[in-house]
Amino acid sequence: MDDGYIKYSSERRDGIVPESAQLDALNQARTSLFDLGLIGVYPDGVGYGNLSVRAGGDQFIVTASATGGTRILHSGQYCLVETFFADQNRVQSRGPLPASSEAMTHGAIYAGNPAVQCVVHVHCRKLFDYWLVNNQLATPADIPYGTPAMARAVAQLVLAQSILPVLFAMAGHEEGIVAYGSDVATTHALLLTELQKSQAP
Numbered sequence: 001m002d003d004g005y006i007k008y009s010s011e012r013r014d015g016i017v018p019e020s021a022q023l024d025a026l027n028q029a030r031t032s033l034f035d036l037g038l039i040g041v042y043p044d045g046v047g048y049g050n051l052s053v054r055a056g057g058d059q060f061i062v063t064a065s066a067t068g069g070t071r072i073l074h075s076g077q078y079c080l081v082e083t084f085f086a087d088q089n090r091v092q093s094r095g096p097l098p099a100s101s102e103a104m105t106h107g108a109i110y111a112g113n114p115a116v117q118c119v120v121h122v123h124c125r126k127l128f129d130y131w132l133v134n135n136q137l138a139t140p141a142d143i144p145y146g147t148p149a150m151a152r153a154v155a156q157l158v159l160a161q162s163i164l165p166v167l168f169a170m171a172g173h174e175e176g177i178v179a180y181g182s183d184v185a186t187t188h189a190l191l192l193t194e195l196q197k198s199q200a201p
């Protein structure tokens, strides 16, 4: 698994991530997904899963790198992504910790659809297999995560979707699922609905 390694370059400034009702809702959804095992740490110690909410313009607040093992996060474990450059695979963020390794994917979604307010990336073997077997929406299998090519593929996928919320698999990123929508609640609900379907006998 490749989560937990920051392949892109990131610049971080110290600062406080502003608290909000939206961030509280995101954090509660995160804990629920953590309890389902969709966010966590693999036996080799590498964490997976990251969530974000839009913070105005194309800026967003995303879970910081290497937070997958913690059940309940505090605001200092999030960071504000102020600028990102997809082609250079580079982000500038503010907060006590570095941005998650998949911040570029989040950025590509916010930039691609101004109505999106929430992006959730989780790992789930069952949902991933179910989704791909049923030939559902996915980024190509030959595109690995954390690359400019992934950011471009995600941007393309987002432009082709007119209805929110949306769920897709990253076929080139084992177990990787992304959901995004116009708020935390509907994005979280879509993920839970599809998870349930994938677990039906």
Ligand SMILES: [Zn+2]
Pocket (backbone or CB within 6 Å): 003, 048, 049, 102, 121, 122, 123, 145, 173, 176
């Ligand atoms: Zn991942």
